[in-house]
Amino acid sequence: MPTALITGITGQDGSYLADFLLGKGYNVVGMVRRTSTVNFHRVQHIQDKITLVPGDLGDQISLIHILEEYKPDEVYNLAAQSFVQTSWNQPVFTGDVTGLGVTRVLDAIRIVDPKIRFYQASSSEMFGKVVEVPQRETTPFYPRSPYGVAKVYGHWITINYRESYDLHATSGILFNHESPRRGLEFVTRKITYHVAQIKLGLINELSLGNLDARRDWGFAGDYVQAMWLMLQQEKPDDYVVATGETHSVEEFLTEAFGYVNLDWRDYVKQDPRFMRPAEVDLLVGDPSKAGRKLGWEPSVTFSELVKMMVKADLDMLRNGQVAM
Numbered sequence: 012m013p014t015a016l017i018t019g020i021t022g023q024d025g026s027y028l029a030d031f032l033l034g035k036g037y038n039v040v041g042m043v044r045r046t047s048t049v050n051f052h053r054v055q056h057i058q059d060k061i062t063l064v065p066g067d068l069g070d071q072i073s074l075i076h077i078l079e080e081y082k083p084d085e086v087y088n089l090a091a092q093s094f095v096q097t098s099w100n101q102p103v104f105t106g107d108v109t110g111l112g113v114t115r116v117l118d119a120i121r122i123v124d125p126k127i128r129f130y131q132a133s134s135s136e137m138f139g140k141v142v143e144v145p146q147r148e149t150t151p152f153y154p155r156s157p158y159g160v161a162k163v164y165g166h167w168i169t170i171n172y173r174e175s176y177d178l179h180a181t182s183g184i185l186f187n188h189e190s191p192r193r194g195l196e197f198v199t200r201k202i203t204y205h206v207a208q209i210k211l212g213l214i215n216e217l218s219l220g221n222l223d224a225r226r227d228w229g230f231a232g233d234y235v236q237a238m239w240l241m242l243q244q245e246k247p248d249d250y251v252v253a254t255g256e257t258h259s260v261e262e263f264l265t266e267a268f269g270y271v272n273l274d275w276r277d278y279v280k281q282d283p284r285f286m287r288p289a290e291v292d293l294l295v296g297d298p299s300k301a302g303r304k305l306g307w308e309p310s311v312t313f314s315e316l317v318k319m320m321v322k323a324d325l326d327m328l329r330n331g332q333v334a335m
């Protein structure tokens with residue numbers, strides 16, 4: 012039975028990847044950082060099937076010890092300070108965890124067992140102020156936030172360790188992917204959660220920032236499959252994972268409010284607090300390499316994704332559950 016280590020297992024992608032790898036018969040080990048309140052809600056349903064071990068991307072020793080003790084065949088580095096807006100408030104922390112943290116994992120692999128296969132969670136945020144449409148593996152980067160800059164570092168150090176030490180180190184350049192497990196601060200889940208609350212008469216307003224931004228939004232459950240496929244290839248490489256479609260925040264609003272027969276214009280207010288110092292206006296990926304080499308393609312459309320998320324939030328609130 013192969014063993015996989017997932018950093019960031021308590022996050023959206025980590026939880027979907029853990030589900031996926033358990034289904035493939037893996038022994039799943041998840042690294043969790045110490046928090047004052049337990050935040051295992053996304054992996055609660057599989058907690059008796061996985062092993063959670065303490066560690067932190069800021070702490071090299073913990074990474075080395077985990078690799079020595081659990082001897083993973085594959086390491087998926089999904090941990091990061093992943094919220095773009097926060098990266099302006101905490102640029103140094105973001106650089107340390109999201110950027111340098113990648114080097115700490117790679118160097119732990121180099122020291123403990125260079126045969127371990129490594130996946131780095133790179134991001135379409137690296138394209139930022141895009142110089143080409145659609146964006147592909149060869150598109151130059153122009154990051155627009157401390158988060159994007161940190162991800163560019165993580166991407167290149169992955170390639171550097173591949174070339175310097177012959178590690179099976181792969182970088183997945185994933186475009187935005189969402190789900191009912193998405194954090195509440197990201198725009199999609201913020202919208203669907205507020206739509207559900209508005210529909211149930213609990214609130215009557217939603218404050219947002221830039222409604223014109225366009226993203227290539229897919230379903231997280233599809234995207235973790237691409238991560239696994241990348242590590243099953245004989246040679247490490249870089250892959251764009253995207254739907255190839257782009258939609259604005261306004262289109263997301265129309266779809267989400269439309270699902271519950273409401274008009275978003277009656278509820279949405281624009282609030283400068285949610286505007287960014289530098290914006291990424293347009294992202295749309297070209298996933299043809301992933302299709303050709305991995306046989307990967309998305310299975311959930313934009314409209315299905317929005318409905319899935321609104322429905323999940325409505326069900327959650329109707330069942331009296333607390334949003335997390």
Ligand code: NAP
Pocket residue numbers: 018019020021022023024025043044046050066067068069088089090091092093094108132133134135184185186187188189194
């Ligand atoms: P997420 O829900 O924010 O999860 C981030 C995870 O990282 C959480 O488990 C978090 O732990 C953990 N973490 C944060 N700082 C850490 C540290 N210092 N040490 C150890 N763990 C730490 O993010 P996601 O949406 O699942 O994304 C997964 C990865 O893919 C991230 O690297 C993200 O930047 C990247 N990415 C995401 C997307 C997307 O659209 N979702 C697209 C491209 C790339 P806590 O639960 O304790 O906070």
Ligand code: GDD
Pocket residue numbers: 093094095096133134135136185186187188196197198199201218219220221222224225226260285286287290291294
């Ligand atoms: N979060 C948020 N909140 N975003 C808003 C809001 C709001 O109230 N109003 C408008 N937006 C706009 C943002 O300005 C941005 O252009 C867009 O909605 C998407 O914002 P987020 O959902 O926060 O995601 P992101 O695109 O910045 O970053 C996500 O995707 C990246 C991949 O491109 C994160 O998951 C990153 O970790 C990931 O790398």
